[in-house]
Amino acid sequence: MVKVARVWYGIAGSLETAAFPGAPPRASTVLSLAGLILSGVVVVLFVADLAAAFPFQRVSVAADIGFILAGLLVGYLSWSINARAKA
Numbered sequence: 001m002v003k004v005a006r007v008w009y010g011i012a013g014s015l016e017t018a019a020f021p022g023a024p025p026r027a028s029t030v031l032s033l034a035g036l037i038l039s040g041v042v043v044v045l046f047v048a049d050l051a052a053a054f055p056f057q058r059v060s061v062a063a064d065i066g067f068i069l070a071g072l073l074v075g076y077l078s079w080s081i082n083a084r085a086k087a
Contacts, residue, residue, distance in 0.1 A: 028081060028085050029082060029085050029086075032078045032079075032081040032082040032085065033078070033082060035074055035075075035077070035078035035081075036075055036078040036079060036082065038074075039071045039072070039074040039075035039078060040071070040075060042067060042070070042071035042074075043068055043071035043072060043075065046064045046067040046068045046071065047068060049064050050064040050065070050068070
């Protein structure tokens, strides 16, 4: 008799099997790290624009602050998803 592993869809529709019951889905880990890296790039760009008017010639201080806050928020969300996937 051949045993067939049960297959179900877990977080975000990723494929998980009964052979690895606690394994984090690889897609969520990769996407959360990509979001963390890209949010870091956004924060660095707009902090540089706010401080030295380098990439965008400081067109709007309010937009710079808004993009910095948005980048920090996305970075926090990516970090928490990555920590949750590892737990």
